[in-house]
Amino acid sequence: MATDIRGIGHSVKRKEDDRFIRGKGTYVDDVVLPNMLHMAILRSPMAHAKITSIDTSRAGALPGVVAVVTGDLMAQHNLAWMPTMSGDTQAVLATDKVRFQGQEVAAVVAESPYIAKDALELIDVEYEPLPPVVNPEQAAAPDAPVIRTDKEGVDSNHIYHWESGSKDDTDRAFAGADVVVQLDTFYPRSHPAPLETCGCLADVNPATGQTTIWMTSQAPHAIRTVFALVAGLPEENIRIISPDIGGGFGNKVPVYPGYVVATAASLLLGRPVKWIEDRSENLISTGFARDFYMHGEMALASDGTMKGLRVSLKADEGAFHADAQPSKFKVGLFHIVTGSYDLPAAHVSADGYYTNKAPGGVAFRCSFRVTEASYLIERLVQNAAYELGMDPADLRKKNFIPKDAFPYKSATGFEYDSGDYHAAMDLALEKVSYAELRTEQAKAREEGRLLGIGLASFTEIVGAGPHKDYDILGLKMNDGAELRIHPTGKAILKLSVQTQGQGHETTFAQIVAEELGIQPEDVKVMHGDTDNTPYGLGTYASRSTPVSGAATAMVARKVREKARKIAAHLLEVNEEDIEYEKGTFSVRGAPDKARTIQDVAFAAYTNFPDGTEAGLEGVHYYDPPNLTFPFGTYAVVVEVDPDTGEWKVDRMVAVDDCGVRINPMIVEGQIHGGLTEGYGIAAMEQITFDEDGNCIGSNFMEYLLPTAWETPRFELGETVTPSPHHPFGAKGVGESATVGSPAAYVNAVIDALWHLGVRNIDMPVTSAKVWEAIQAAKASAPSGGSGG
Numbered sequence: 127m128a129t130d131i132r133g134i135g136h137s138v139k140r141k142e143d144d145r146f147i148r149g150k151g152t153y154v155d156d157v158v159l160p161n162m163l164h165m166a167i168l169r170s171p172m173a174h175a176k177i178t179s180i181d182t183s184r185a186g187a188l189p190g191v192v193a194v195v196t197g198d199l200m201a202q203h204n205l206a207w208m209p210t211m212s213g214d215t216q217a218v219l220a221t222d223k224v225r226f227q228g229q230e231v232a233a234v235v236a237e238s239p240y241i242a243k244d245a246l247e248l249i250d251v252e253y254e255p256l257p258p259v260v261n262p263e264q265a266a267a268p269d270a271p272v273i274r275t276d277k278e279g280v281d282s283n284h285i286y287h288w289e290s291g292s293k294d295d296t297d298r299a300f301a302g303a304d305v306v307v308q309l310d311t312f313y314p315r316s317h318p319a320p321l322e323t324c325g326c327l328a329d330v331n332p333a334t335g336q337t338t339i340w341m342t343s344q345a346p347h348a349i350r351t352v353f354a355l356v357a358g359l360p361e362e363n364i365r366i367i368s369p370d371i372g373g374g375f376g377n378k379v380p381v382y383p384g385y386v387v388a389t390a391a392s393l394l395l396g397r398p399v400k401w402i403e404d405r406s407e408n409l410i411s412t413g414f415a416r417d418f419y420m421h422g423e424m425a426l427a428s429d430g431t432m433k434g435l436r437v438s439l440k441a442d443e444g445a446f447h448a449d450a451q452p453s454k455f456k457v458g459l460f461h462i463v464t465g466s467y468d469l470p471a472a473h474v475s476a477d478g479y480y481t482n483k484a485p486g487g488v489a490f491r492c493s494f495r496v497t498e499a500s501y502l503i504e505r506l507v508q509n510a511a512y513e514l515g516m517d518p519a520d521l522r523k524k525n526f527i528p529k530d531a532f533p534y535k536s537a538t539g540f541e542y543d544s545g546d547y548h549a550a551m552d553l554a555l556e557k558v559s560y561a562e563l564r565t566e567q568a569k570a571r572e573e574g575r576l577l578g579i580g581l582a583s584f585t586e587i588v589g590a591g592p593h594k595d596y597d598i599l600g601l602k603m604n605d606g607a608e609l610r611i612h613p614t615g616k617a618i619l620k621l622s623v624q625t626q627g628q629g630h631e632t633t634f635a636q637i638v639a640e641e642l643g644i645q646p647e648d649v650k651v652m653h654g655d656t657d658n659t660p661y662g663l664g665t666y667a668s669r670s671t672p673v674s675g676a677a678t679a680m681v682a683r684k685v686r687e688k689a690r691k692i693a694a695h696l697l698e699v700n701e702e703d704i705e706y707e708k709g710t711f712s713v714r715g716a717p718d719k720a721r722t723i724q725d726v727a728f729a730a731y732t733n734f735p736d737g738t739e740a741g742l743e744g745v746h747y748y749d750p751p752n753l754t755f756p757f758g759t760y761a762v763v764v765e766v767d768p769d770t771g772e773w774k775v776d777r778m779v780a781v782d783d784c785g786v787r788i789n790p791m792i793v794e795g796q797i798h799g800g801l802t803e804g805y806g807i808a809a810m811e812q813i814t815f816d817e818d819g820n821c822i823g824s825n826f827m828e829y830l831l832p833t834a835w836e837t838p839r840f841e842l843g844e845t846v847t848p849s850p851h852h853p854f855g856a857k858g859v860g861e862s863a864t865v866g867s868p869a870a871y872v873n874a875v876i877d878a879l880w881h882l883g884v885r886n887i888d889m890p891v892t893s894a895k896v897w898e899a900i901q902a903a904k905a906s907a908p909s910g911g912s913g914g
């Protein structure tokens with residue numbers, strides 16, 4: 127009986143899929159309210175321009191248009207600007223000038239979405255073009271036009287300077303090094319591109335002031351607090367409901383102007399207002415990711431021992447600094463850039479710049495900028511191996527933090543809780559048959575074929591975070607879980623985090639099953655409704671399992687302690703004499719005298735001991751003692767066509783360690799998704815801008831996402847190193863594969879081409895770039911280059 131409980135470690139089928147595959151999910155656009163109006167947003171066609179006039183009279187006269195909203199109208203209500211998640215300000219509707227193409231300029235509220243869209247074309251805006259700034263280098267130029275003229279005392283485009291690690295120690299390490307390897311690389315701007323775009327339905331009741339907003343948000347509680355602060359509304363009167371979400375990937379964390387305008391319109395008009403973005407709006411104006419220009423230097427001894435790491439980077443933050451990084455860390459957790467290596471000294475410096483692009487930097491399937499960090503160190507290590515004439519696997523193994531060195535304090539201040547990097551790499555090498563592949567590669571080269579083997583050993587850092595270091599706008603990054611067991615032994619679990627496809631309704635029910643012995647199908651998981659779930663900062667950066675998953679285990683344990691008291695009462699013994707195993711409380715030494723959790727639940731409402739409160743429920747807010755550190759090694763085998771530059775993935779082996787796996791099937795799905803996204807970024811995804819700041823890639827014809835057709839087949843492996851401080855030894859996994867894999871793909875292409883003299887190709891590694899790199903290498907080293 128006890129062994130049948132499908133708790134942690136079972137590949138329980140996803141409970142939520144039943145409604146999704148039957149088309150019975152409820153997304154924001156499915157919510158329809160009586161008397162509802164529709165809103166559409168007019169966006170700037172220019173990247174940088176002064177607004178000289180806005181004439182809304184023609185739009186306002188179109189039958190069916192109820193209101194045209196401009197920045198001036200918003201300003202009358204003190205809502206022309208709003209705070210961002212990183213403490214900057216952002217224009218809700220532009221008043222003075224536009225600062226990126228796609229910026230919100232005006233909004234039309236109408237009886238139908240089609241009328242609203244048609245009316246946008248009748249708004250006459252006159253712009254006076256200003257010179258655009260489209261990258262950090264231009265932004266930093268002494269004569270660069272200042273983008274944020276709205277900010278008093280600001281006379282440049284520089285937003286922040288941030289450092290981590292010891293500069294002196296690092297300088298000393300470099301002074302004593304035998305070899306210094308350098309890499310300049312660009313991690314391009316990409317977009318999370320969830321299939322469901324952003325949107326909301328705002329309903330302000332003019333009589334009561336009750337404000338209900340259905341919103342595709344990954345962080346409904348934080349958004350409610352921001353709304354209360356922006357609009358000066360009483361927080362208890364604001365209810366944010368995030369219904370089913372069609373993918374978030376970081377895109378649905380920020381507060382977007384559309385939410386504020388729709389809510390203000392509903393307040394002013396006394397009717398519900400719905401705003402749903404179209405695909406191009408989503409791609410050009412909402413939460414981008416990456417856009418880092420990175421310089422890395424590694425100091426090594428001639429035997430390959432790593433001595434120091436020096437990194438500097440420039441971040442393109444767009445026109446408003448809006449990303450949600452923990453307040454203390456301006457470039458997120460990028461300083462995990464020392465990766466899996468025992469680096470005695472490291473120094474990281476970062477500068478953020480305003481540019482005439484949409485605000486970005488979201489945690490796109492990434493824990494706060496760790497993707498960029500992981501990419502840089504893994505590319506650098508691979509190049510260092512070639513420079514030293516060492517095998518890239520050997521160089522990594524020589525420098526991995528050894529298993530017995532944990533907890534390990536990194537040179538940039540993190541305490542890695544656990545790891546066994548050698549085990550993950552050994553398994554990956556074995557699965558991919560590394561030694562045989564190197565022999566095959568040498569043979570292939572003799573035949574003029576370009577076979578490449580790329581490795582990446584990543585260390586992620588997830589589960590933000592302990593309250594002493596982690597907050598967003600002052601809000602501590604702790605999350606809650608509330609558990610209520612009903613008399614019939616069925617349960618409701620309410621979470622502060624929100625599923626967007628990760629399967630929380632299943633995995634979190636499994637945690638309760640593990641702790642209390644109630645089957646997952648008897649545990650209903652609720653989330654995404656600020657009135658009905660405990661407070662927390664939401665789902666992104668793989669924080670759900672490390673933080674809210676831990677809260678769930680802790681609340682279930684609290685409930686179990688009360689259940690033990692009731693069981694003792696039912697069995698007429700002292701509490702100390704009760705033993706518990708998977709849903710059954712029995713008398714020590716007399717296992718036949720037992721009560722199930724269901725018996726106890728019934729008794730909690732019908733037959734509880736005197737002096738005990740009725741009911742069986744609890745709430746827990748979890749403050750993690752540390753972050754968790756998932757890791758893994760990925761190995762990619764590619765073949766490059768020397769004539770066309772086309773590269774094809776022959777093998778992709780991914781070994782992940784996320785500690786104890788709650789649901790192995792869901793974990794594999796997460797890894798498949800992440801590997802696909804990593805491949806997309808390595809091979810094809812980039813949001814480009816021309817020199818005027820026009821966004822090229824405003825649709826899926828130009829912004830390419832990998833489909834099942836081109837996505838490689840993945841071969842997965844796992845090691846299990848439980849996180850020592852997590853209640854059941856789990857670490858997050860949702861983002862790892864996107865963080866770890868791009869470097870493996872690119873390293874594989876470089877591995878195929880290094881002997882020709884190719885040293886770097888920036889992502890996306892298109893066939894055209896590969897072909898050009900081959901031609902350039904041939905031109906500069908006609909004898910064929912060296913190394914590799």
Ligand code: CDP
Pocket residue numbers: 628629630633634665666667668669670671672784785786787788789790792793796856857858859860861
């Ligand atoms: O925050 P997010 O849900 O995106 O990431 P996560 O905490 O890494 O979890 C992603 C999914 O994988 C969730 O459904 C988790 O419950 C599941 N998971 C698991 O089954 N075992 C782990 N050790 C980690 C995550």
